[in-house]
Each structure stands twice: as structure tokens, then as C-alpha cells.
Amino acid sequence: MTAILDIQDVRKSYGSYAALKGVSLSVNQGEFIALVGPSGCGKTTLLKQIAGFEEPDTGRIAIAGADMAGVPAAKRPTSMVFQKLALFPHMTVAENIGFPLKLRRTDTAEIKKRVGQMIELMQLKGEYLTRYPRQLSGGEQQRVALARSMVSAPKLLLLDEPLSALDVKLKKVLQAELKRLHRSVGVTFVHVTHDLEEAMMLADRICVMRDGAILQLGTPADIYYRPAGSFVSGFIGxxxxxxxxxxxxxxxxxxxxxxxxxxxxxxxxxxxxxxxxxxxxxxxxxxxxxxxxxxxxxxxxxxxxxxxxxxxxxxxxxxxxxxxxxxxxxxxxxxxxxxxxxxxxxxxxxxxxxxxxxxxxxxx
Amino acid sequence: MIARLEGRFIDIVLWGSLAAILIFFYIPIFTLIAFSFQEGRFLTLPFEGISLRWYGELFRNTNALNALWNSTLIAIITTVIATAIGTMAAIAAVRYRFRGTDAFRLLAGVPLAFPQLLLGIVLLLWFSVLGRMLDFSTGISTAIIGHIVYITPFAMVIVAVQVYNFDATVEDAARDCGASSFEVYRYVTIPLLWPGIFSAAIFAFLLSWGNFYLTYSLAGSTRTLPTFIFSGIAIGSSPLYPAIATVIFIPGILLVILANRLRRT
Amino acid sequence: MADEVPRSWRDPDLLIKALPTVLLQTTCFLAPLVMTFLLTFQRSRNFQLQWSWDLWTWTDVFSKPHYWTILGHTIFMAAATVAICLIIAFPIAYGLATRFKAWENEIKVLITFAFITDATLKIYGWALFLDKNGMANYALSSIGLPPEMVAFLYTDWATLLGMVYSLSAFAIFTLYLSISNIDRSLILAAYDAGAGKFRAHWEVTLPLCKPGIWAGSVLIFLLSVGAFLEPKVLGGGKSPMSAELIRQTFETRVNWPLGAALTLVLMVVSVFIVLLFSRLIGLKRAGLAA
Incomplete structure (x- = not known):
């Protein structure tokens, strides 16, 4: 197995506040990994460094073997699903999903074809294509956001607590959906959540973080039955x-x-x-x-x-x-x-x- | 029972005061519109007759037409510059943090609370002293600068409201989709701020179009519609001036309605 | 929303956006103010400015009670304007924020249009309306009332009417904003505690819209100390206010140093009064923040 994402001793401070205190993590091709921890633990900061919205102070991030230092978010083979979804309110569903392709100067017919495939993959109805995000339900918006992230065939899909705002029932449905999606496309998922139960359901491996450092990295069973300490043990159940x-x-x-x-x-x-x-x-x-x-x-x-x-x-x-x-x-x-x-x-x-x-x- | 009576009473007071204030606000406006249709030479009642005579006079009066042209020119240039600077300042003031954020906000907004006549005078002094050193005199361009100083803060405040309600993560999302800084602005930021920018532009146009104080101090011998009317009041006026006033109202009411419609959608 | 980390002034994004404003307001607002201050140390002889660097102008300003009487009158009129504007704006702002929902936009359009229309026109309209042969008297006498009942044009009352007219929209908008930000449940809680409607608003709405009241008052006060058209056109120039005095000093007497000094005195006194009141009310920066 090859590492698609390799993080070496990444540190990041905001002024005097150290948000990441030396994090190293290696993620395998096709893996579903969850970054879990309470708010302020550094999980979202780490995701931002991977996506390229911020540059780490020190340390190295490599994606598919290529060093990402100095590569802006727009040029990285990553794609992010945002907590607030960040769908473009002034674009239709089709324009939203096709936006990454449009920026890559893909021709219109091709864009149309790929958007159609995405709609199918996400099990959205075809008539939604001409609607605006605000005309869709929360779950549908979620699928559109996923479609937009997947359309450019990223090597890494980064999910920043995209399910946290949903009600419990819908959350369960979309968790199952995410799992299915991961199996069917084979893309590597890095999923940030504060909900360890969600991480247990979805992830192959879980990375528990606290105060800007990794406490434990392991399978869901490891985390549950072999926690590294009382903090991890108390984090779920x-x-x-x-x-x-x-x-x-x-x-x-x-x-x-x-x-x-x-x-x-x-x-x-x-x-x-x-x-x-x-x-x-x-x-x-x-x-x-x-x-x-x-x-x-x-x-x-x-x-x-x-x-x-x-x-x-x-x-x-x-x-x-x-x-x-x-x-x-x-x-x-x-x-x-x-x-x-x-x-x-x-x-x-x-x-x-x-x-x-x-x-x-x-x-x- | 008492609560219901109180509620009824409050409704009467509120709608009553609304009616009163609207009448109050529109008395001078309707007075002018009414007098513009007076057939006779004098602004007295009763009317000698109803006619469009003075509108005809208006379009034959070269001074008035000149003033109309000057007002339009000043307003258009001011609108473009003030809206552009104000929009950028709004983004900096709301979204960015930097050394001196508070000082920047204060500097950018303080002309709003500065009496226009005094601003006009202070600028007149400035331009007179500079003009003596650099050999220029006041005219259309100094009037435009004055308008920009005064109107940019208005534009900034209007756009700032839009910026404030703007979720910046959509910009991150666009970047993540592969957009360059320029493409983020073109496809996301500007389209989303557009309603605010557009209403700012309309307000800027109207504030400049009807501005008296600054033009009066800074335009030198150039006349715009408001200063033309002011000089007319002094001479002892004819219904020509109410007719000009009515002409000035028309784009105003149209633009305000348009701006409001846009902000709602 | 805002940046997490402060930007450096070398960041091109920041420079492009903030620099035009900084340049504009320093060269065309701050610098002229500083120069105005420097001008007060010069003299005017035979309508010409002389760079003399002395306190002659300031001695003149402080030795003539005439200037100070006019200033006092100006402050008084401004204060009266603020008070009247607040009183008439409150019901409108409250109604807009709570009861006029169905017509909210139409009402806002009507108020905005009246507000944004040029002051010269509106004041001119008032003069035509209030004139002894004007609309008001014509209307009143045509329903059988004695002639020339409306006879307060060219008095302070007409000036005050004009100033309230020009500035009350500021109070409506600032009050409207702060009332619509009040959590409705607080008022319901007051009802629940047994307060009647009037009592509930007196105890809850009024204190909570203090920032709006303050912001509106400061704006109106500062803008009305500079009122010029109203005293001239409606007040007939009979009891001049500071702005008219200053304009005359520049235009008729062509005494720039004195005009500059009077401008500064007016500004400093107004700002001082605002600061004094904000200290008294205990709202330090609410006005600026709003």
C-alpha cells in the first residue's frame, strides 16, 4: 500500500497560540480516515493545511508523493466539503457542480456529461439541475456539495464536519451514503468530526486529536477497546x-x-x-x-x-x-x-x- | 381587555404618526411639483392656469441645460469612483484584520458625520492654497473630488452590510474548486456582493446628483442643478425652478425603487 | 468571518482595498483639516492672506462675544433638533420594526426618497409652502379661516422645522436598526412578568435601543450644527447660525484665518459636547460602533 497523504511533523501557530504541535500522519490510498477531537483540538486546522488554505509554519505535507509546500489550494489534487457546505447561492445546482470543470476550461458537452454522472452517483433527481441551492432540502444540498467536490476526480476528499448541522435521522442516512460513496469511488477520504460515534461508523482508521497533537491513531476497535488513555476512553460511550x-x-x-x-x-x-x-x-x-x-x-x-x-x-x-x-x-x-x-x-x-x-x- | 385596548391604541398612534410623517416629508415635494404646472409668471396662488409651459422654457434655457449636464457628469464620475473605493474599503473594514483596523474604519467613515458645508469650506481652503501653489482654480474636478470624499463613506457603509452577511467560506470553496484569485472575484465575490454594490452606486449617484453644499463651495463658477436653483431662489423665482426640481425628482424615485427591489431579491 | 491572523500592510490584497481610502481621506480630509488649523495662525489684510504665524486671529475670536452668542444659538437649535427628531422618529421606527411588516418596503422607499432628495429643493419647497401667499395659507383661507394664519416663515421656528425635516430620517433609520435587533422574546417576557404594553416598552425596548438613540443623536447633532440652508432660506437670515457666519467670513469678508478659526471652534465645541454626553450616559463608543 502506498501513502497518498504523508504529513511529517507539521506545526502551525496563530500568534502565540499553537494550533498544531508537531503532527505526523500517513494515509493510505483508498482509506477512509477520521480526524476526531473536541473543538480546538487542531483537526480543522490540520485539514486546512492539507487543503492548502493555509501553509504550515514547519513540517512537510506530501500528496501522492509530491511536496505541497507553496502549492495553493486551487492547484492541489484535493477537494473539500465544507461544514456550511459553501454552495454558491447565485449558481444553479448544475453550475455549482460544474464549476470546478468550468475553471479547468473543460468543454460544455463534457461538463454536462460529468455533471449528469455526478447527479446519478449522488442519487439526485435530474430536475434539480436548474434549481438554486436554497430551493433544496438540507440533505439534497449535502449531496450537491459532495457532487461538486467529486466532479473533478480529486485524489483526496476532505470533509470538514459536513454532517454536524443535520438532524439525527438525516445524519444517519447520509453517513450510510458516505460509506457507500467511499466504497464505490475508491477515493481517499479524510473526514473531520467531533463525533467519535460517527467516526466509528465510517472510518477505517481514526485519529484522535487533542490540544494540537495526535493522541492515538488506530482502528475503531482499537480506539474503543484499547484507548491510549482516559481521555480517549471517555470520548465515546x-x-x-x-x-x-x-x-x-x-x-x-x-x-x-x-x-x-x-x-x-x-x-x-x-x-x-x-x-x-x-x-x-x-x-x-x-x-x-x-x-x-x-x-x-x-x-x-x-x-x-x-x-x-x-x-x-x-x-x-x-x-x-x-x-x-x-x-x-x-x-x-x-x-x-x-x-x-x-x-x-x-x-x-x-x-x-x-x-x-x-x-x-x-x-x- | 385593557391589553386589547392598549394594543388598539398603539396601532392608532403608530399608523397615525406614520401618516403624519409621510405628509410632512412630502409637503415640500408636492408643493414644488404643483407649482411647476403653474401657467403664470409668479409663484402665487391661485394658479392662473395649468400648463407645461415652464418645462418648455426649461429646455430652451441654456443655463439650465448646462447645469443639467454638469450635474450628470459630476454624478456619473463620482458614482464610479466612490462606489469602487467604497466597495474595496468595505471589504477591508469588515473582513480584514490588520494593524490599525479601528483607525482605518474611523478614517473611512468620519466624513459621514461631518457637516457638508464645513467640509466644503475646509476643502475650498485646501484647494485654494494648493491652487495658488500649483496654479489651478476650483471647478468641476474639485467639485468631483469633494463629492467623492463625502460619498465614498456612504458607499462603504452600504456595501459593508452586504459584506457582513457574506459567508467567506464560499470563496474558500471556489479556491478549492481550482479558482485563481481573479476567478474567485469574478465568479463568486463580485456576483454575491453585487446587490450591495448596485444600491451603493444608486445612492452615490443620487447624493451627488442632488448635492448642494459641496458643489456650492467647490465648483467655482460651474453651476449644477441644485446651485442653479439656489441662485434662482435668491433672485425671486418663476415656476421654472419648481419645474427643474420636478425633473430632478424623476430619476431619484425610479432609482430608489430599483435599489429597493434589488436588495430584496 | 474576519481574518484569524492580522494581515501585514505589505499584503497586496489589503493594499489594493484599503490604500485608496487611506490616500483619499488623508489628502482630502485630514490634510485640509490640518491646514485649516495652521491657517488660524495667519492674518488677513486687505482681503489677502498673510503668513504671519501669530495668535491675532485667536485673540479676535476669544474677545468678541458676538461669535459665541451665535455659537450658543447654533448649539441650542441643534439640541432642539435632536430632541424633536427622536420624538417623531420613535413611533415610525418602532412601527417599521414591528407592525408595518406588510408595507415595510414601500414605507422605506417613501422615506428614503424624501431623505435622499436634495436639501435645496426641499427647503425651497417649504419656503413656497409656508410663504404668506403660499400653499398653507391658501388652503386654510379657502376653507374659511382668517388669512395669513401661517406666519412663521423667517423665524427660528421655520429654521427648526427645516432642520428637523432634513435630519429626522437619520433618527428613523438608526432607531429602526436597533429596534429590529431586539429579541422579541424579551418583550414577551416583560408581558409575562405582568407589565402592560407601555410599561414593557418603557422597561425593555427603550433601554435596549439606547445605542440606536445615541448613534442617531450624534449624527443629527453634528450635522445640524453645520446647517446653513435652513436658517438662510427659512429663517430669512435674521438670526444667523454658525455656518452662515463662517460662510460670510469667507465670502463677504474674505477673512480666511478667521473663517478657519470659527470652523474649528464649531467643530471642537460640537465634538466636546458629544464626548461630554457620552461620558454622562456611559456609552463610550456605541455611537461610533453603530
Whole structure:
């Protein structure tokens, strides 16, 4: 696999504010990558450097092997879908989609043909061609914006939170649409979003950013089950973080103590531990759906005693909150049809399997 | 009950004051239009008869025609220059940040709040002193400069409203589509700012076309329609002057309606 | 919207757009003002300007109460104009922003046209209307009222009428802008709190459109201290105001230094009054910002 986009140690400051503090990232041809993080994390800044609206202070950006330094946005083989869509309000749908071709001096018949293909690809109706953007619904405008970005056959499609302004239902439809589009055209997508759930649905790899730096780069499953730290783990869904103390670290794993956990051997294998963890305090992560209620007498790799304090039905599953004797709150999610339903006030034992846990250091 | 009565009362007050102010605003305008159709020589009532006599006189009066030509010439040149400079200043003032943004906005806008007569006098002094050094005297070109100084800020403010409501990401989008700086202006920025630029041009034309104070100070011996009328008031006038006034109103009302129509679409 | 990073003055985009304005207003506005200031230190002899660099003109200005009486009269008329304009503009602006929706554009066109039409014409129209043989008296006597009832042409009242006429549109537009920016729900909240309509507007609308009131007042005040046509044509030149005095100084007496000094005095005093009031009201830059 060849890298279509190669970013080497890119830094960018606005006055005294450092928006990107040395970012390196390599994206493969045909990949769908999501840049995720809270607002101000630098994800949109990074996208602007890739698109060429801004030049990084230092570092190198290469697209398809060519260094992009000094190449303006107009000359880069990239195409952007903007958060506010940025359709030209004074042009019809056909003029909007055909605009990149018109600028490349493509002849009229060819423009017409390619615009027609785009309309078909985006599943828009032919009669929309003569309408103006304001006469279309939000979802239709979105498709027009995508069509305009795709028409010039870019090597990289950059998406700057294009779905963030839509209502939940339409968002779901367009997420599926994006996924389909990515599969059918084979173009590399770089998708910026603050919604990790969206990134999980769409992306092959996710790049989590914070404060102008990359925290973690990995597959959706990595991000969910093997987060690099408590920030990433808390960024999607709910999770349980139990404080533990590591007394010994060896090449095969580590030995730990924890107030509330009854562990069979007190050991954790090395592949369940984030890289940097050393001796001392650390956090043990357990996703709510990986905890189960232990029937009396049954044992598990690890068990935690707790008292149920709250419960919420979530449709297919039921979520409980429980407190350990040490005062730690736990979230547990079990199927609604579970043979061991719990009630508020019940004292229970919650068990987990060793391979489901993950350990990382305490962040400052 | 009381609230309903209050509401009814407020409606009456509001529509009543609107009617009153419109009558107030249009009294002198209709007075002039009425007198322009007076058949007799004097501006007194009752009319001796209704006729278009003075409109005929107007088109035979070379001084009046000269004034008409001068007004038109000054207004057209002023409109083009003031609208161009004002549009650019509006983009700089609203969209750009640079050292001295506030000072720039103040400098660009302050002639709006400067009494025209005083502006005329200050400029007259300036041109007289410069004229003595560089050997020129006041005339049409100094009047045009004065008009531009005064009218550019108006044009800037009108375009600035349009710039303010303009989403700059469409320019980025155009650049991303492959447009050069020039193409961004040609296909996106100018077309989108056009309603604002067009109304600014109309206002600039009307402000210059009807301007009295600056022309009076700066045009030297050149007469425009407003200064021609002013001299007429002093001499003891005939219905020729109301007829000129009525002629001046016509392009005004047409252009204002047009500008308004454009801003709505 | 605006730049994230300040531009350098070497940026060609900025230069092309800002430089023409900067050049225009420095060479044809600031420089003339500075020169006007310098002229006040010269003298005028036999209708000729003499470069003498002394305080002779200023001594003259400060020793003649006549100039200051006229200035006081001018300020008074300007203040009266501001007050009347605000009072008559408020209902119109409020109506435009809230109740006249169906006719909003037509009303705006009518007001704009009346506003933008040249002042000379309109003042001339007023003179014809108010004249003792004019429209108003003709209309009144034709319905049986005694002749020459309207007899205030060539008084301060006529001047005031003309000034209010010329400038009230500024108040309508600035008030309209700030009233239409007020969040409707605030007024509804006031109703909800039990306020009647009048009370709600008194407590909510009025304080919130303070910037508009202020911007309109400053504009009208500054423009009316320079009023010239109204006192001359409608006031008959009987009680001259500063602008007329200044014009005479230039044209009739051909005394440039004195004219320049009087111009500066008028401007400085007006700006000082505006600043004083803005300090009193506690609205520092609202006027300029609006």
C-alpha cells in the first residue's frame, strides 16, 4: 500500500497560540480516515493545511508523493466539503457542480456529461439541475456539495464536519451514503468530526486529536477497546475506570492491587497494557457491556462487589449503576432479557474476563 | 381587555404618526411639483392656469441645460469612483484584520458625520492654497473630488452590510474548486456582493446628483442643478425652478425603487 | 468571518482595498483639516492672506462675544433638533420594526426618497409652502379661516422645522436598526412578568435601543450644527447660525484665518459636547460602533 497523504511533523501557530504541535500522519490510498477531537483540538486546522488554505509554519505535507509546500489550494489534487457546505447561492445546482470543470476550461458537452454522472452517483433527481441551492432540502444540498467536490476526480476528499448541522435521522442516512460513496469511488477520504460515534461508523482508521497533537491513531476497535488513555476512553460511550496500583512491571505483564477487585492471580498480560505504564498508580478500564452479573457461587477472572443504586431501560439493554464498598461508581449494561435481573438495593457481584480489560496510566 | 385596548391604541398612534410623517416629508415635494404646472409668471396662488409651459422654457434655457449636464457628469464620475473605493474599503473594514483596523474604519467613515458645508469650506481652503501653489482654480474636478470624499463613506457603509452577511467560506470553496484569485472575484465575490454594490452606486449617484453644499463651495463658477436653483431662489423665482426640481425628482424615485427591489431579491 | 491572523500592510490584497481610502481621506480630509488649523495662525489684510504665524486671529475670536452668542444659538437649535427628531422618529421606527411588516418596503422607499432628495429643493419647497401667499395659507383661507394664519416663515421656528425635516430620517433609520435587533422574546417576557404594553416598552425596548438613540443623536447633532440652508432660506437670515457666519467670513469678508478659526471652534465645541454626553450616559463608543 502506498501513502497518498504523508504529513511529517507539521506545526502551525496563530500568534502565540499553537494550533498544531508537531503532527505526523500517513494515509493510505483508498482509506477512509477520521480526524476526531473536541473543538480546538487542531483537526480543522490540520485539514486546512492539507487543503492548502493555509501553509504550515514547519513540517512537510506530501500528496501522492509530491511536496505541497507553496502549492495553493486551487492547484492541489484535493477537494473539500465544507461544514456550511459553501454552495454558491447565485449558481444553479448544475453550475455549482460544474464549476470546478468550468475553471479547468473543460468543454460544455463534457461538463454536462460529468455533471449528469455526478447527479446519478449522488442519487439526485435530474430536475434539480436548474434549481438554486436554497430551493433544496438540507440533505439534497449535502449531496450537491459532495457532487461538486467529486466532479473533478480529486485524489483526496476532505470533509470538514459536513454532517454536524443535520438532524439525527438525516445524519444517519447520509453517513450510510458516505460509506457507500467511499466504497464505490475508491477515493481517499479524510473526514473531520467531533463525533467519535460517527467516526466509528465510517472510518477505517481514526485519529484522535487533542490540544494540537495526535493522541492515538488506530482502528475503531482499537480506539474503543484499547484507548491510549482516559481521555480517549471517555470520548465515546460510557466506561468504568478503576484506580489500581502497579507493584511490579515485567516483560510478560504486570502485577497489581486494587481495593475493590477480587482477582484470581493479580496479573495482567503485557498486551492489555498501554505502552507507557510504569510502576505506581494506573487505571483499569472496563466497558459497561463487558461486565456481567455473577450467579452465587460462580467465579470469573475478576469480580467486584457492589450495590445497585440506579437503573435505566435502554430498549434492548438495561443500564445499572452500582457502588462498590470503596465508593467507586460502576456502570453495567446487560441485555434486557438477562436471566439475572437486578433491583435497586441488590448486593451483587460483577464479573469480568481478563482479556476484556485494558490498563493505562493516570493522565495529568 | 385593557391589553386589547392598549394594543388598539398603539396601532392608532403608530399608523397615525406614520401618516403624519409621510405628509410632512412630502409637503415640500408636492408643493414644488404643483407649482411647476403653474401657467403664470409668479409663484402665487391661485394658479392662473395649468400648463407645461415652464418645462418648455426649461429646455430652451441654456443655463439650465448646462447645469443639467454638469450635474450628470459630476454624478456619473463620482458614482464610479466612490462606489469602487467604497466597495474595496468595505471589504477591508469588515473582513480584514490588520494593524490599525479601528483607525482605518474611523478614517473611512468620519466624513459621514461631518457637516457638508464645513467640509466644503475646509476643502475650498485646501484647494485654494494648493491652487495658488500649483496654479489651478476650483471647478468641476474639485467639485468631483469633494463629492467623492463625502460619498465614498456612504458607499462603504452600504456595501459593508452586504459584506457582513457574506459567508467567506464560499470563496474558500471556489479556491478549492481550482479558482485563481481573479476567478474567485469574478465568479463568486463580485456576483454575491453585487446587490450591495448596485444600491451603493444608486445612492452615490443620487447624493451627488442632488448635492448642494459641496458643489456650492467647490465648483467655482460651474453651476449644477441644485446651485442653479439656489441662485434662482435668491433672485425671486418663476415656476421654472419648481419645474427643474420636478425633473430632478424623476430619476431619484425610479432609482430608489430599483435599489429597493434589488436588495430584496 | 474576519481574518484569524492580522494581515501585514505589505499584503497586496489589503493594499489594493484599503490604500485608496487611506490616500483619499488623508489628502482630502485630514490634510485640509490640518491646514485649516495652521491657517488660524495667519492674518488677513486687505482681503489677502498673510503668513504671519501669530495668535491675532485667536485673540479676535476669544474677545468678541458676538461669535459665541451665535455659537450658543447654533448649539441650542441643534439640541432642539435632536430632541424633536427622536420624538417623531420613535413611533415610525418602532412601527417599521414591528407592525408595518406588510408595507415595510414601500414605507422605506417613501422615506428614503424624501431623505435622499436634495436639501435645496426641499427647503425651497417649504419656503413656497409656508410663504404668506403660499400653499398653507391658501388652503386654510379657502376653507374659511382668517388669512395669513401661517406666519412663521423667517423665524427660528421655520429654521427648526427645516432642520428637523432634513435630519429626522437619520433618527428613523438608526432607531429602526436597533429596534429590529431586539429579541422579541424579551418583550414577551416583560408581558409575562405582568407589565402592560407601555410599561414593557418603557422597561425593555427603550433601554435596549439606547445605542440606536445615541448613534442617531450624534449624527443629527453634528450635522445640524453645520446647517446653513435652513436658517438662510427659512429663517430669512435674521438670526444667523454658525455656518452662515463662517460662510460670510469667507465670502463677504474674505477673512480666511478667521473663517478657519470659527470652523474649528464649531467643530471642537460640537465634538466636546458629544464626548461630554457620552461620558454622562456611559456609552463610550456605541455611537461610533453603530
Amino acid at each position: 460510557e466506561t468504568n475506570l478503576l484506580p489500581i496500583t502497579i507493584s511490579e512491571r515485567t516483560s510478560s505483564g504486570l502485577i497489581y492491587q486494587a481495593a475493590d477487585i477480587v482477582d484470581t492471580d493479580g496479573r495482567i498480560a503485557a498486551d492489555l497494557v498501554a505502552g507507557k505504564v510504569a510502576k505506581g498508580p494506573a487505571l483499569l478500564m472496563l466497558r459497561p457491556e463487558l461486565l456481567r452479573v455473577l450467579p452465587p457461587g460462580e467465579t470469573a477472572d475478576g469480580a467486584i462487589a457492589a450495590e445497585v443504586t440506579e437503573m435505566f431501560g435502554k430498549g434492548g439493554t438495561v443500564q445499572y449503576r452500582a457502588r462498590t464498598p470503596g465508593g467507586q461508581m460502576l456502570v453495567v449494561e446487560i441485555p434486557g432479557t438477562s436471566s439475572l435481573p437486578m433491583r435497586i438495593g441488590d448486593k451483587v457481584r460483577l464479573g469480568f474476563t481478563k482479556k476484556d480489560i485494558y490498563v493505562f496510566g493516570v493522565e495529568a
